[in-house]
Amino acid sequence: MKRKFETEAIRTQIKRSEFLEHSNPLYLTSSFVFEDAEDMRASFAEEKERNIYSRYSNPNSSEFIEKVCKMEGAEDGFAFASGMSAVFSTFAALLDSGDHILSARSIFGSTHSLFNQVFPKWNISHSYFQFDHLKSLEEQIQPNTKVLYAETPTNPGVDILDLEALGKFAKKHNLILIIDNCFATPYLQQPIKFGADLVIHSGTKLMDGQGRVLGGLTVGRRELVDKIYKYSRITGPALSPFNAWVLSKSLETLGVRVDRHCSNALEVAENLEKHPKVNWVKYPFLPSHPQYELAKKQMKAGGCVVSFEINGGISAGQIFFNSIRMLSLSANLGDTRSIVTHPASTTHSKLSSLERAECGISDGMVRISVGLEHIDDILRDIHSALEKV
Incomplete structure (x- = not known):
């Protein structure tokens, strides 16, 4: 039987150690050891799933990711050092020079700066649409449009975008639909149900809920998350084990x-x-x-x-x-x-x-x-x- 949201938030845990702890421990280690030469070779060749280095994965971040994936109905995810590192790394991993982003106009100020100051250096362009004029999407889409992006509710105007309409438009034009779900959290809204391919969170906000740590997360389709993981494994924006532990515990409440x-x-x-x-x-x-x-x-x-x-x-x-x-x-x-x-x-x-x-x-x-x-x-x-x- 499928467990309820609140139960998954509390009972989704990594495997207990030999000490049989009730509350999951912190894994404050930068790296992990191998049984022998073959184990090490196979691990780096990605022939087996295991922890190698905490920039790639760590038990604490894995637990945090698994919880949010269950909450959002996502296949996989990757955890980041902040919400903006999740936004940046997600786009950077999926976009190539010459690609175009079709974005809602009402977005976080730093995301707007990213689109206008950073991505143009890489020949990545964008266009904005108004949240209440979704019919204009057909006029604004370009042959090189790859991503459809929005926040809902918006920041700071708390306007609402129609997720179902965005999902249908993205599917029609074979676009990657990315939704920032920070204001709602998966407790109030699950964009994947309406057609989103990826969902981004700033864990710094309601997920932590007490203003203690920074953190970010992107979850969604496994094939897309795999690209984000490989990009992030190289570039290093990973969430720290301590912050992952805090965020995972915070999700319980x-x-x-x-x-x-x-x-x-x-x-x-x-x-x-x-x-x-x-x-x-x-x-x-x-x-x-x-x-x-x-x-x-x-x-x-x-x-x-x-x-x-x-x-x-x-x-x-x-x-x-x-x-x-x-x-x-x-x-x-x-x-x-x-x-x-x-x-x-x-x-x-x-x-x-x-x-x-x-x-x-x-x-x-x-x-x-x-x-x-x-x-x-x-x-x-x-x-x-x-x-x-």
Whole structure:
């Protein structure tokens, strides 16, 4: 019988050692030994599966990968030192000079910089489509388009892209569909069910959930992951055993944590929507969200991120941020601690004002990653800061 999500997150473990430990140990070793010359030869020839060097694989990273593969319904995966190393290495492994990326416009600022500053050096081009104009995909596809890429929900506007439509388009045109599932986690959404070939995660966010370690992961079709593995084995962006151990343990509580994140975030969104000093609020499971029905179709709940705009523009936003007392001013998200961010001056500051507008990022937009504190305390801090605007 297939086990439930929460059970797999807890009970998927590497084989116990002779000590029969209940909690899996850390394998803080850079390399592994061989039985004899033939064992060593066959291992390096990849005639057998075994640990050789922790840049290639390690029991801790293998356990972490196996858990996420089961959660996402993926065949295989590879774990990286950060979410951005997962993004970069995935594209670098699969693309050749002359290839073209068709990407949603609303993506993380560093991914945008990667497309515009790094890949052009290798003659890899890209085009952007708006998340709510999927019909334009047919007009924008090129003979050399190889990858279709998107984040959903988007960062920081929490807009929702139609995964089923993207999956059908990718299949029709024989494209590799890559979805960044960081905001949702596999607990809320499994893009592979809708046709994604690969799913990328920043484990730094909700997977860790406590702001402790960096980590990234790409899972999906085995033939594609094999290319990513071989590229990464050479270039060395592998996740450390310690961070893999932390992330694997964190997944054991992912379900209960994300449930609380979502319930708190929905209450914050509903509350802000009634506030006279707030122009608009966006949260996927808020009925006023433009893609509310789509969000309910492909997500279990709305996630931890709420975006809203304060009356008064940038100056009002600065007063709000300077008046926050409990919530953290940080650029991270998915932490137990609630975090407020001003995207225009932080995570998306490298974009021009026009580029930010195309992503739906206004100067007055505020992004809150709603944490696990008591909802009354979260709302009290937000309201107190808004009163000073």
